[in-house]
Amino acid sequence: MSERRTAGARRYPRSPAEWVAGAILYALAGLSLVLLIGPSLIVIGISFTEKLYISFPPEGFTLRWYEAFLDHDQLIDSAFVSLRIAGWVTVLTLALGITSAFSLVRGRYRGRTALSAFMVSPQMLPGMVIGIAVLFFGSAFGFYQSNPMVIIAMTVFCLPFVVRIVMARLEVLDPSIEEASANLGAARTQTFFRVTLPMILPAALAAAAFAFIEAFDNLTVALFTASPRGRPLSVELYTLVQFDSSPIVAAISSLEILLALLMVFVIGRTIGLEKI
Amino acid sequence: MHVEVDSLDKSFGPTRVLKGCSLGIDRGEVVTLLGPSGCGKTTLLRCIAGFHVPEEGRVVIGGRDMTLVPPWRRDVGMIFQSYALFPHLDVRRNVEYGLSVRRVARAERDRRVAKAIEIVSLGGLADRYPSQLSGGQQQRVAIARVLVLEPTVLLLDEPFNALDAKLRYAMQVELRKLVKNLGITTIFVTHDQSEALTLSDRVAVMRGGEIEQVAAPLGVYDTPASDYVADFIGSANAIAGEARAGRLEIAPGVGLASRVEGGAVAIVRPENLRVEPIESETDDAWCGRVGFVRALGATVEYEVEVPGRDAVKVLALRLASDDVLELGQVVRVSLRDPDACPVLPAPAR
Numbered sequence: 001m002s003e004r005r006t007a008g009a010r011r012y013p014r015s016p017a018e019w020v021a022g023a024i025l026y027a028l029a030g031l032s033l034v035l036l037i038g039p040s041l042i043v044i045g046i047s048f049t050e051k052l053y054i055s056f057p058p059e060g061f062t063l064r065w066y067e068a069f070l071d072h073d074q075l076i077d078s079a080f081v082s083l084r085i086a087g088w089v090t091v092l093t094l095a096l097g098i099t100s101a102f103s104l105v106r107g108r109y110r111g112r113t114a115l116s117a118f119m120v121s122p123q124m125l126p127g128m129v130i131g132i133a134v135l136f137f138g139s140a141f142g143f144y145q146s147n148p149m150v151i152i153a154m155t156v157f158c159l160p161f162v163v164r165i166v167m168a169r170l171e172v173l174d175p176s177i178e179e180a181s182a183n184l185g186a187a188r189t190q191t192f193f194r195v196t197l198p199m200i201l202p203a204a205l206a207a208a209a210f211a212f213i214e215a216f217d218n219l220t221v222a223l224f225t226a227s228p229r230g231r232p233l234s235v236e237l238y239t240l241v242q243f244d245s246s247p248i249v250a251a252i253s254s255l256e257i258l259l260a261l262l263m264v265f266v267i268g269r270t271i272g273l274e275k276i
Numbered sequence: 277m278h279v280e281v282d283s284l285d286k287s288f289g290p291t292r293v294l295k296g297c298s299l300g301i302d303r304g305e306v307v308t309l310l311g312p313s314g315c316g317k318t319t320l321l322r323c324i325a326g327f328h329v330p331e332e333g334r335v336v337i338g339g340r341d342m343t344l345v346p347p348w349r350r351d352v353g354m355i356f357q358s359y360a361l362f363p364h365l366d367v368r369r370n371v372e373y374g375l376s377v378r379r380v381a382r383a384e385r386d387r388r389v390a391k392a393i394e395i396v397s398l399g400g401l402a403d404r405y406p407s408q409l410s411g412g413q414q415q416r417v418a419i420a421r422v423l424v425l426e427p428t429v430l431l432l433d434e435p436f437n438a439l440d441a442k443l444r445y446a447m448q449v450e451l452r453k454l455v456k457n458l459g460i461t462t463i464f465v466t467h468d469q470s471e472a473l474t475l476s477d478r479v480a481v482m483r484g485g486e487i488e489q490v491a492a493p494l495g496v497y498d499t500p501a502s503d504y505v506a507d508f509i510g511s512a513n514a515i516a517g518e519a520r521a522g523r524l525e526i527a528p529g530v531g532l533a534s535r536v537e538g539g540a541v542a543i544v545r546p547e548n549l550r551v552e553p554i555e556s557e558t559d560d561a562w563c564g565r566v567g568f569v570r571a572l573g574a575t576v577e578y579e580v581e582v583p584g585r586d587a588v589k590v591l592a593l594r595l596a597s598d599d600v601l602e603l604g605q606v607v608r609v610s611l612r613d614p615d616a617c618p619v620l621p622a623p624a625r
Contacts, residue, residue: 181377
C-alpha cells in the first residue's frame with residue numbers, strides 16, 4: 001500500500017492489442033470529458049464578451065453582463081424566489097426522504113417492494129410530465145399555479161434522489177448497531193435520533209444539496225406550475241431568451257455553475273463526495 | 277441473576293429454529309451455547325436479549341417473566357459479533373451511551389465511565405473514534421459500554437471471531453476472569469469448542485434447535501451424551517458395532533465393557549490410542565497403515581487406514597527426540613485405557 005508509482009516504475013510490457021484498447025479508452029474518456037465540460041466553458045466564455053448578443057468565440061473582456069444582472073430587479077427578485085423554492089424543497093425532501101427510506105428499508109409490510117419502486121418512479125419521468133400532472137391535479141381541487149405548487153411538484157421530482165441515497169445508506173448499516181442501542185436501554189425513538197439519524201445524515205444532507213441545486217435551476221417542472229407573477233429564475237430566463245439574446249443569460253448561467261461548484265466543494269470538504 | 281429458558285419455540289417462516297429449548301443458568305455462572313452454524317444458538321441468545329419473541333415458551337430472568345419485555349427494558353448486556361460500536365461517537369461517548377439514555381446525573385456518569393474504561397484498560401484512547409481502533413480495542417469498548425451499566429446478565433455472540441488466534445486466546449482468558457470477578461451471569465455463543473472449554477463453567481451443546489447435552493467442560497468431553505457431542509467437542513473415533521453379553525468388540529481382540537446391548541457405538545478419543553510400527557499386518561490384531569500425518573510440533577496426529585474398517589485418528593505427544601512415523605508404515609493400534617471409552621447406544625439413523 002505504501003508503494004507509490006514513480007516516474008520510472010516498471011510495468012508489464014503491453015501487447016499491441018492492449019495498447020490499442022488503452023488508446024481507445026483514453027480517447028472515449030477524453031471525449032466524454034469535453035462533452036461534459038465544454039458547454040459550461042463556452043457559457044462562461046460568452047458571459048465575458050463585449051458583443052451585445054450571444055456569440056462564440058467571445059470578444060474582449062467585460063463584467064457588464066454581471067452588472068446588468070445585478071441591476072435587473074425582476075431577475076434578482078426571481079433569483080430570490082428560486083432560492084426560497086429550493087430551500088423549501090430541500091427541507092421537504094430531507095424530512096420526507098429520510099422517513100420514507102426508513103420505512104422502505106426497515107419496515108416489514110406487504111407491498112414494500114412495489115411501494116419502493118413507486119417512490120423512485122418520478123425520477124424516470126420527464127420533469128414536464130410531473131409539472132403537468134401536478135398542475136392538473138391541483139386545478140381539480142382549486143389550487144392553481146403558484147410558488148407552493150412549484151415547491152410541491154419539485155419535491156415530488158427531487159424526492160426519489162434523496163430516498164434512493166438514504167435507502168442505500170440504510171441498507172449497508174449494520175443492524176446490530178441499532179440492536180446494541182436497544183440493548184443499552186434506548187427505546188425506538190431514542191435509537192432513531194441518537195444512532196440511526198446521525199449515521200444516515202451525512203448521506204441525506206449530500207443528497208439534499210443536490211436536490212437544492214435541481215430545485216433551483218429546474219425549468220421543465222417550474223414552467224407548468226409557476227404563476228405568471230413572481231416566477232422563479234429558470235422560467236424568467238426562459239422567457240428572456242425568447243425575446244432577447246443578450247449575454248446576461250450567460251452571466252446568470254455562469255453564476256449558477258459557480259453555485260453548483262461551490263456546493264460540490266463544500267460537500268467534498270465536509271461530508272465527502274463518496275457518500276453520494 | 278438466574279436465567280431460565282423454558283421450552284422455547286421459534287420459527288422463521290417455515291424453518292423451526294428452536295424446538296422446545298430449555299436451559300437453566302445459575303447466578304454468576306458462565307455457560308456456553310455450542311454448536312455448528314444453524315443449530316439455533318444465536319437465536320436462543322437473541323431470545324434472551326429480547327430481539328426475538330419466541331412463539332412458545334418463556335424467558336425468565338431473576339424470577340421475572342421477560343418473554344414479552346422489549347430489549348431496552350431487560351437490563352441484559354450484549355456483546356455483538358461485529359461489536360456494533362456507534363461509529364459517530366468516540367470511545368467515551370460510546371461507553372457513556374447507556375447512562376446518557378437513562379439520564380444518569382453528569383457526575384455519576386463521568387465516574388462510572390472512567391471506571392469502565394479503566395477496567396478494560398483503554399485509558400489513553402477515550403477520545404478516539406471506533407474506526408481508529410484495532411479489533412481488540414474495539415472489543416474492549418464494546419465490553420466497557422455494557423459493563424458501565426452493571427448488568428447482572430451478560431450475553432456474548434461469538435465475540436472473538438474477528439480476532440487473530442493469539443489475541444483471541446488472551447481476550448478469552450481476560451474476559452473469563454473479568455466476569456467471574458464481577459459475578460455476572462454470562463452466556464456465550466460459539467462454534468469453537470476450545471473457546472467453550474476455556475470460558476465456561478458448563479457447556480450446552482446444541483443440535484438442530486435442541487439442547488443435546490449440558491455439562492461441565494470435561495463432562496461433555498469425557499462422557500458425551502451422543503456421538504454427535506463427542507465429535508463436536510474435540511475429536512473422536514466413533515466405532516460402531518454390535519454389543520453382546522456386556523462386551524463390544526471394536527477391533528479384532530479389542531473389547532470394551534458395554535452396558536448397551538445390540539447396536540452400539542464406542543467413543544475412542546485419539547489421545548487414548550497408541551501406534552507402534554510392526555513388520556506386517558495380521559488379521560487377528562488392530563493394525564493398518566499410516567494414511568496421513570500432521571506433525572504439529574508438540575503433538576503428532578496420525579490417520580491409520582485399517583482394512584475393512586473406518587480410519588482411526590491417533591494423537592501422540594512428541595518430543596524432538598521422537599521419530600515421526602512415515603506415511604505407509606504398517607502399525608498396530610492399541611488402547612491406552614479401555615475404561616475411558618464410553619459406549620453409547622447406536623444412534624437411530
